[in-house]
Amino acid sequence: MLKTMVWNPRTPLSEDCLSLNIWVPHPQPSSPVPVLVWIHGGGYGGATASLGLFNGASLAATENVIVVTINYRLGALGFLYLPPVVPGNLGLWDQQLALKWIKENAAAFGGDPSRVTIFGHSAGGASVNFHLLAPKSQDLFAQAVMQSGTANAFWAWRSPEEAKRLSLKFVHLLGCSEDNKISLGHCLQTKNDFKPVLIGKVSDEGSTFIHDLFSDIKESLINQEQLLKGIRMLVPNAPEDVVQSIALRYSEGNHNPAKYRSALSNLFTDLAIACPMIEAAGNIRKTGSPVYAYLFAHHPSRSSWPQWTGPHHDAEIAYIFGTLESVFPVNQTYTEAEARLSRKMMHYWAEFARTGSHSQTNYILFNQYSYPFLQLSLSPPSHSHSCNWLCCGRPEDFQNGFRADTLVRTVDEISSEI
Numbered sequence: 001m002l003k004t005m006v007w008n009p010r011t012p013l014s015e016d017c018l019s020l021n022i023w024v025p026h027p028q029p030s031s032p033v034p035v036l037v038w039i040h041g042g043g044y045g046g047a048t049a050s051l052g053l054f055n056g057a058s059l060a061a062t063e064n065v066i067v068v069t070i071n072y073r074l075g076a077l078g079f080l081y082l083p084p085v086v087p088g089n090l091g092l093w094d095q096q097l098a099l100k101w102i103k104e105n106a107a108a109f110g111g112d113p114s115r116v117t118i119f120g121h122s123a124g125g126a127s128v129n130f131h132l133l134a135p136k137s138q139d140l141f142a143q144a145v146m147q148s149g150t151a152n153a154f155w156a157w158r159s160p161e162e163a164k165r166l167s168l169k170f171v172h173l174l175g176c177s178e179d180n181k182i183s184l185g186h187c188l189q190t191k192n193d194f195k196p197v198l199i200g201k202v203s204d205e206g207s208t209f210i211h212d213l214f215s216d217i218k219e220s221l222i223n224q225e226q227l228l229k230g231i232r233m234l235v236p237n238a239p240e241d242v243v244q245s246i247a248l249r250y251s252e253g254n255h256n257p258a259k260y261r262s263a264l265s266n267l268f269t270d271l272a273i274a275c276p277m278i279e280a281a282g283n284i285r286k287t288g289s290p291v292y293a294y295l296f297a298h299h300p301s302r303s304s305w306p307q308w309t310g311p312h313h314d315a316e317i318a319y320i321f322g323t324l325e326s327v328f329p330v331n332q333t334y335t336e337a338e339a340r341l342s343r344k345m346m347h348y349w350a351e352f353a354r355t356g357s358h359s360q361t362n363y364i365l366f367n368q369y370s371y372p373f374l375q376l377s378l379s380p381p382s383h384s385h386s387c388n389w390l391c392c393g394r395p396e397d398f399q400n401g402f403r404a405d406t407l408v409r410t411v412d413e414i415s416s417e418i
Contacts, residue, residue, distance in 0.1 A: 018072070021049055026061070029110045033111060036065055037117065037141070038054055040121070044075070050071075065350050066109060070099075076170055083164075095131065096134065123149060196292075202315050203296065205274070206266060206313075231267065302328055316345070337378050
């Protein structure tokens with residue numbers, strides 16, 4: 001709850017949270033239109049579907065689509081794991097129940113139940129990925145969009161053992177105790193056909209996390225020792241020679257305080273978002289399903305974040321919902337160019353919901369050989385066939401000034417020496 005209050009202090013909070021919000025174009029469409037269902041992020045412990053940032057009115061009105069934002073149980077209420085009494089992942093079951101309700105009732109508010117697209121950011125993106133894998137979710141949606149989050153990221157899941165350990169710790173903190181030995185059960189999930197997927201990230205995912213984790217960075221620059229300290233925090237089991245190698249390669253040998261700071265941000269981006277994302281996209285693509293990738297690279301003209309942070313984690317959300325006014329500082333506004341970028345992105349997401357493809361936009365299919373992704377910024381949309389992500393493969397895949405074989409060798413060292 002505290003995390004939710006930080007993001008939106010005026011939102012009423014309650015354990016009675018299983019509700020959803022629906023925005024319908026006016027007048028109501030005469031024929032069924034696509035439905036976009038938003039699953040919010042927040043680390044499975046914070047946020048709410050009622051944040052102003054997620055207001056679906058602009059997206060629904062502009063693109064003639066239905067927009068739905070759903071709530072689900074968070075924290076211990078949604079993810080306590082003490083089988084068989086508490087089976088775990090109740091928050092994901094809440095999401096699935098909401099999707100079932102939407103599927104059954106979409107026609108009543110002008111939606112097409114055969115064209116339901118689920119999309120989410122961060123933990124919401126990981127949740128979308130979990131529904132792509134869940135057999136009982138398969139008939140509840142037609143397309144999926146994952147933004148800055150996938151199910152295979154290290155932060156998106158816990159092993160049953162770890163989940164039970166933390167759940168027991170929580171129970172004991174409440175003064176409770178186990179009445180009997182509870183055996184851990186491992187549920188085997190079968191692979192199912194994947195659906196059309198849009199997946200992507202922003203260009204500087206790590207900056208805001210570095211800003212929060214290392215208070216002495218803030219507006220200032222950092223020295224080499226602070227860089228090494230940060231690497232040890234992010235890769236705690238790495239031998240010292242690997243730490244030194246990571247520092248050298250991410251800073252590209254430049255003894256520059258600004259470069260040290262960006263090196264730490266880039267490492268966090270690769271470990272937490274980019275590497276799991278590129279792996280997930282490649283695995284889904286191998287099933288034969290269409291996968292489209294984007295990179296949001298626009299730095300807002302005005303921001304409450306320090307200038308050095310760049311296009312940060314969640315920066316693209318306001319452009320997709322058409323809610324730019326919700327993220328700009330008080331008494332400051334966005335530019336007309338940014339409004340056009342927002343309208344373009346709203347159209348891209350709605351077009352994906354309508355067709356399950358991007359045949360009429362600028363996207364091309366993702367593949368694990370050239371890594372094409374569509375760069376979204378104020379410049380005309382363009383594709384890059386190069387990749388600076390940690391797990392993209394061979395050194396020769398890195399071109400045009402990206403961080404070259406340093407990243408490939410780094411991930412090899414981490415894998416072999418930790």
